[in-house]
Amino acid sequence: MRAFGWLLRRELYHYFVTPIAPVSIAVFWAASGFFFSFNALFVSAVDMVTAFHNMSLLLMLMMPLLSMRTLAEERQADTLELLLTLPLGEGTIVAAKYCALLVVLVAMLAGSTIVIVPLALYSTPDYGPIVGGYLGVFVLGAAFAAMGMCASSIARNQVVAAVATWAALLLAWFIDYAAALDPLSGAARWLQHVSFSVQYVDLIRGLISREALTWFGCVIVVMLVCAVQLLRWRRL
Amino acid sequence: MHEARGAARLIDSRAIPVLKLRDVAKRYRRRVVLDGLDLALGRGEIVGLLGPNGSGKTTTLRIAAGLLWPDRGAVEVAGEPLTPERPALRTRIGYLPERVPLYDPMTVRGYLDFVAGARGLASTRRRAAVADALTAFDLEAVAGRVIGYLSKGFRQRIGLAQALIAAPDVLLLDEPTNGLDPFQIIEARAMIVRASEGRGVIFSTHILQEVAALCTRVVYLHGGRLVTLNPAASAARRLRAVIVCTDPAPVVDALRDLDAGIGVRVPHALGTRRWQLDIELAAGGGASRAAVARVLATTAELESFAADAFELEAALEQALAGLADAAPA
Numbered sequence: 393m394r395a396f397g398w399l400l401r402r403e404l405y406h407y408f409v410t411p412i413a414p415v416s417i418a419v420f421w422a423a424s425g426f427f428f429s430f431n432a433l434f435v436s437a438v439d440m441v442t443a444f445h446n447m448s449l450l451l452m453l454m455m456p457l458l459s460m461r462t463l464a465e466e467r468q469a470d471t472l473e474l475l476l477t478l479p480l481g482e483g484t485i486v487a488a489k490y491c492a493l494l495v496v497l498v499a500m501l502a503g504s505t506i507v508i509v510p511l512a513l514y515s516t517p518d519y520g521p522i523v524g525g526y527l528g529v530f531v532l533g534a535a536f537a538a539m540g541m542c543a544s545s546i547a548r549n550q551v552v553a554a555v556a557t558w559a560a561l562l563l564a565w566f567i568d569y570a571a572a573l574d575p576l577s578g579a580a581r582w583l584q585h586v587s588f589s590v591q592y593v594d595l596i597r598g599l600i601s602r603e604a605l606t607w608f609g610c611v612i613v614v615m616l617v618c619a620v621q622l623l624r625w626r627r628l
Numbered sequence: 629m630h631e632a633r634g635a636a637r638l639i640d641s642r643a644i645p646v647l648k649l650r651d652v653a654k655r656y657r658r659r660v661v662l663d664g665l666d667l668a669l670g671r672g673e674i675v676g677l678l679g680p681n682g683s684g685k686t687t688t689l690r691i692a693a694g695l696l697w698p699d700r701g702a703v704e705v706a707g708e709p710l711t712p713e714r715p716a717l718r719t720r721i722g723y724l725p726e727r728v729p730l731y732d733p734m735t736v737r738g739y740l741d742f743v744a745g746a747r748g749l750a751s752t753r754r755r756a757a758v759a760d761a762l763t764a765f766d767l768e769a770v771a772g773r774v775i776g777y778l779s780k781g782f783r784q785r786i787g788l789a790q791a792l793i794a795a796p797d798v799l800l801l802d803e804p805t806n807g808l809d810p811f812q813i814i815e816a817r818a819m820i821v822r823a824s825e826g827r828g829v830i831f832s833t834h835i836l837q838e839v840a841a842l843c844t845r846v847v848y849l850h851g852g853r854l855v856t857l858n859p860a861a862s863a864a865r866r867l868r869a870v871i872v873c874t875d876p877a878p879v880v881d882a883l884r885d886l887d888a889g890i891g892v893r894v895p896h897a898l899g900t901r902r903w904q905l906d907i908e909l910a911a912g913g914g915a916s917r918a919a920v921a922r923v924l925a926t927t928a929e930l931e932s933f934a935a936d937a938f939e940l941e942a943a944l945e946q947a948l949a950g951l952a953d954a955a956p957a
Binding site: 399406477624 | 695
């Protein structure tokens with residue numbers, strides 16, 4: 393547990409001492425604020441569902457960039473040799489790195505809550521769905537991060553890891569489009585069930601959908617287990 | 629009675645090799661790199677690992693460090709098997725890979741603090757270990773500086789400091805002087821000698837003079853197995869050291885206390901405080917080169933330490949000729 397703490401601390405140091413986290417967080421705040429203001433001023437759509445939708449798309453762009461370095465950079469810099477000779481299990485390494493990514497994700501989402509202020513000033517919003525929506529976007533971002541870590545554990549090059557994550561996310565997002573070929577078949581129902589774009593709809597509406605949470609939870613667990621296993625294979 | 633039992637236990641624990649590789653085999657796809665390698669390393673021993681490029685020196689060290697798992701065979705650290713289920717045992721191994729694993733954005737102190745913490749040292753011990761490492765490797769002046777801006781010599785020192793921070797029983801060094809300039813090589817050799825006290829050291833290198841100067845035993849990797857070079861022939865007996873001190877007489881006395889058979893010529897003054905010592909080890913046993921180097925490093929500031937590598941070259945040629953003769957036609 394102590395080793396986990398030290399690894400988490402080092403990861404957070406790396407994110408926040410280098411420009412990686414400050415720039416990513418600033419860009420996320422600026423972009424989510426811009427989209428919210430644009431919709432409010434020019435489209436007259438002042439609702440959090442649209443804001444959560446935009447945040448989800450922003451996370452789809454940014455999480456692969458944040459997660460690409462987790463293990464691929466360690467391999468490129470030969471520091472993975474240090475980590476693998478420390479008295480830590482592979483699970484501890486992956487868990488610490490993933491938790492550091494989640495801290496950055498929370499910081500991104502925390503800053504974006506500023507958009508609630510004008511809502512509170514000019515209306516009486518229902519805070520339940522807003523909290524639920526943020527939880528949903530967090531779960532979605534956590535799934536993106538887990539997929540990115542898995543890609544980073546395979547690829548030696550960080551750019552390859554990021555591109556592979558984007559490819560996987562796009563596939564997971566649009567996979568239900570294939571259901572249009574035969575909408576009534578069992579395969580179509582399965583494709584809609586696994587599609588990120590179908591599952592996240594309830595989440596950004598602030599509904600705590602058990603099905604969606606279970607699905608994204610499974611994605612996170614499977615991706616992290618794969619990352620751990622791939623690290624173990626590096627020793628063989 | 630209790631004392632006798634305690635003494636027996638102590639003798640037993642000292643008799644157990646700090647590191648043992650037993651029938652280790654490793655292949656990368658179809659290429660066999662190691663094939664039934666056996667090696668035992670005792671406390672205080674410095675083993676030089678020689679071999680051509682691609683012979684498996686790095687693979688041997690990686691397996692010994694617990695970074696890679698062998699396809700066959702076992703690794704034991706102080707009598708305990710090194711397995712994936714026991715990562716805590718890796719605390720007893722210090723490893724410096726060929727490319728020093730450093731986090732460039734971190735400060736030297738922050739990096740050593742991280743390694744000490746991740747190796748399980750508790751707060752008071754950790755702070756003391758970091759302070760000791762900074763002093764031992766002369767890193768105090770750069771402790772607050774970012775690693776990425778430091779020279780190769782400093783980076784190598786930080787690498788050695790991280791490998792030794794948790795006071796391991798075994799120190800594994802993969803070509804530790806590779807890419808260093810002549811002055812840095814001299815400095816690194818002195819550091820290795822200091823680091824070898826009380827632990828077993830294996831280091832791989834291409835430089836015969838380095839092996840001749842530092843090692844108590846030399847092994848050569850050939851066809852995935854280790855060939856031990858004839859110890860008598862491989863032991864270079866003529867040594868030359870440069871030390872920094874005001875009076876070399878106590879150093880000479882300390883060498884004679886170590887082994888009465890050691891021959892030391894009258895120290896030759898190279899400056900006001902620099903002295904050249906020409907040392908000849910006793911034939912047929914007596915103090916090892918590493919022991920002599922340790923005495924020099926502890927009684928004075930050891931600037932350089934070198935040995936005549938001709939005898940080792942001859943032993944290596946003899947061993948290779950023997951292997952060629954033994955190979956099937």
